[in-house]
Amino acid sequence: MQELLPLSWTRIEGIRPIYRDITLPLSRMRWISFADIPYDYSLQILYEDLLPTYPEGFVLRGCPPSMARFFREMKCGIMRTGSEAVLNLREPHLKRKTIAGSLIRGKKQGFVEELILNESNRQLLRDFRKKTMHAEKPQLKHLFREDPDPGSRLFIFRNYDGIWLAAMTLSRRGRSEMHTELMLRNKDAPGDIMESLVAGIFGILGSEGIQEWSLGEVPFVFPGEIMISPPDTTETLMLSLASCSRHAYDFRSLYRFKNKFAPVWRPVMLCADTVPSALMLGELAIAMGFSDLLLHQSVSSLKKLLLPDLTSSSRYRRYL
Structure with missing residues (x-):
């Protein structure tokens, strides 16, 4: 199996x-959000290419453990940031009772279809x-391929009237590995649609001989025995801030959905040519749009708290 690359x-x-x-705005380091890497590039060749390409320093997120171990051997800094849900397409991930019930109900709503990524379907x-x-x-940025590249794939769940209820895009992580980029659900879609879409894609990829499909990362979550050693200072800070930000990004609900499929949970790491710091985390939060989302959701929550008082004041003024 070829060495895995970042998400x-x-x-x-x-x-x-x-x-x-x-x-990154303050340190001027470069966050390499995406990359297309030749098949014959080993981690050693990749590292030797990164050093002269980014003399000001680089940050990689979404790294698998094998890559993190290599970078640690190269005296780089690493930290744990979350976990990705990995499905082995030769294992019975869809046999759980909760999934089976969702699939029965989903079949009554519509069907899964793969679409060619031409300009019409992109629109x-x-x-x-x-x-x-x-x-x-506000949308998170640079964490996944929002505009699918030519090698990506598009799957949808449409109802029997032709209306899209859910969609997912996948990128090819390796010769036998696929990764989930966009995971979208119509706000008016009934329940069980995403489970049905995952099941349909699971069957298609398995029939093609694909071995592994990642449902993507859940940040700030370390199921089971993933975090064997206690978190360091920077990881502790990240987890503390995440707990205070759940109103902006509900990572626990994302975890519960992906965990329905009994995946293998693989640690996701951040790798940098310097020691990760609070400043680096702050810069990444700004660059990926998390700070904008946090501000937006905080203001929305504040408005909801104040709304009853504002409504009462408005009614009072009408009767003056």
């Missing part, structure tokens, strides 16, 4: 890697995103 990085038939990076995907539950909120 949303892909392997390509090429001779040179293609990096997409963001400059339909963009339009569909506007109909999802969180469409009106």
Whole structure:
């Protein structure tokens, strides 16, 4: 099995890697959010390419444990940031009673279909995103491939009237590994739709000989024995801030959904050519739009608290 790359990085038939990076606002380090890496690039070759390409320093997130171990051997800094839900397509992940019931109900609503990623379907995907539950909120950025590349795949669950109820895009992480990018649900869709979509994709990928499918990361969560050693100072700070931010990003509900499929939970790491710090976490939060989302949700929560008083004041003024 080829060495796994970070989440949303892909392997390509090429001779040179293609990096997409963001400059962090204060340290001026570069966060490499996505990359297309040639199949014949080992971690050693990749590391030797990163050093001269990013002399100002680099940060990688979404790294699997094997990659984190390699970078630690290279005297780089690492920290745990969450876990990804991995499905082995040769294992019976869909046999649980809770999933079986969802699939029976889902079949009454519609069916799963793969669509070619042409411009017409790309536009339909963009339009569909506007109909999802969180469409009106500030969106997280640079964490997944929002605009699917030519090698990505698009799956939808549509009802029998042709209306999209859910959609997922997948990227190819390796020759036998796929990774979930977008996971979208129509705000008016009935329950059990996402479970049915996952099950449909599971069957399609398994029939193609794909071995592994990642449902993606759940940040700030370390199920079971993943976090064997106690968190260090920076990890403790991250987890404390995450607990205070659940009103902005409900990572626990995301965990409960993905855990329905009895996945293997694989640690997700941050790797950098320097020791991760509170400043680095803050810069990443700004760059990925988490700070904007936190502010938006905090203001919304405050308005909800104040709304009864404001409504009462408005009614009182009408009778003066």
